[in-house]
Amino acid sequence: MIVKLGYVAMSVELQHASPSQTMTFAQFSKIKDREAAIRKLERIAESNLENCLRLLKHNVGNDIEFFRFSSRLIPLANHEELGDWNYIKPLKEVLGKIAEFLKGHSMRVDFHPDHFVVLNTLDKEILKNSLKTLSMHEALLRGMEVNPEHRCVLHVGGGYDDKEKALEQFIHNWGYIKPGIQKMIMLENDDTTFTVKETLYLCEKLGIPMVFDYHHHLANHEEGDWVSDWDRIVSSWDHSDLPIKMHISSPRSENEFRAHADYVDPEMFLTFLHEVKGSVPELHCMIEAKQKDGALFQLVRDLKERDSLEWLDQTNFVVD
Template sequence: MILRFGYVSTALHLWESTPAHTLTFTNWKKLSKDEREDKLKRVTAQNIENTKRAIYYNIAQGIHVYRLSSSIVPLATHPEVLWDYITPFRDKFKEIGDLIHQYGLRVSFHPNQYTVFTSPNDRVTGNAVKDMEYHYEMLKMMGVHKQANMNIHVGGVYGDKETALERFHQNIEQLDPKVKTQVTLENDDKTYTSRETLDVCRAHSLCFVFDYHHFWANPWEEDELEALLPEIYATWDHNDYPPKFHLSSPKSEKEYRAHAEYVDLDFALPFIKSLVKYGKDADIMIEAKLKDKAMLQLVEEISKLRGYKRIDGAVIRV
């Protein structure tokens, strides 16, 4: 079986590489009309360039799984800004997409924690729809909108989990079917467990992104990982890629939900061994604070274990 590893957004091995430079709405308001447009374009151009640098780095390092930054375009969905980022940057996004296609990379987005479909506030739901459309538009400009996923959490509880879940089932249908098709759901560390998230995924034919750290912090008392794996994999049956998993380790015993800088091998091994026992390929997104540095260190550590052979920069054959 093949295990491919990836990282989130910023390649820390590169100098000044963040693809998430921003322009706040407060600072935007202080500028003149011409200055606003110029600043938005300059920041976006820098973020796109750094995204392309990360893609080239991934190709050179044998890293096949990568999460794109959600902040490439500043103020893209702000109701008082709503600027045209498509016309000036369509070709630049296509360049990135061409590289993704040429080298067979797997990319995704993870919209922020405010993109939820369980809120009783219609405005929150409306903003979530806009945010998902923004992410989909970027994928579409790259030409990867039929293969890349946008991963979100189920959302908040608002004092009544059952009612919140009913709202999710209703509100998610506000998405254009083409957008909804690319949505994946992830279990979280406080509210919706793996079992609950899996049930929502099945109800909407969505793929389930299993987060091991969240599973550990917020377990469903009757579930064990090995028993869940067949159900997790089944949600990806209609997809061309293997299931995607998230992996990080606790920052400390007290801050057990926070992500550590690196991934502790002892914490990760039960998860890795469960995947190996199941015997099917998997892609694993490392969510440690030190991003590609942490991912490459973990791959190096795993490759030293008996039966695990490193066949590319971030790929292990078991």
């Protein structure tokens, strides 16, 4: 089984390469000339995307073939006071540069939109804003000439004191979502509300790939071992062109179990890998640790002390 490691959004190794520079609406409002304020927003977004390109080059130099883009690339993109702003148009050139780069290098890229994207809400305004945010992600992917299918991972949403009803509300709202947005979505078990089995219920009913988060499962499970559900998780990817993906992180401490640690515990990760080895030809593992690519490089150093792994290059390996 080939294992490819990825990391989230930004680098602790590269200086001055943040893809999440921002501007608040209060700052925007202080600029008297609205057109000048919009130009400033566009310059920030362009700088964020230029930094994404720097990060992609950094990844290639380190054989990292899996990367999650920041969802904060375009500040105020969906603000109600900026509904007339066509933010993609001025970014076509820099998006085109990313597209060219990705064409020349094998790299899986995706997004994890922020927690306010909730698809099982009863509030029509929240659903509308969630779909606007997902449309922005779709536009960015298309600008990068990346097929948007299965490129946005989401949590199921709120439990609203009745999880069964909340799951059915997700199915109800799904009918209002255009097929292009539906195809972008993957669902992940979360650390407080929806367990592996509950997330799988939706994934199987609606044909959505499931992203297994190992740390979340340890923090939130009502139904025992995840291993018995692994084949179902794998099967949820049958209709996807992409290899199965999972999330790996470690608890910060026993008292702050849900919080992500700076680094990944290699023993915890190896425990997972040895359970699933041989079940799939390729597995992509997204590291959700505070030290970003620093956590990836540290995990590689820790794993290289183990003789049982065959390394393909600097960061990708085979588990026999």
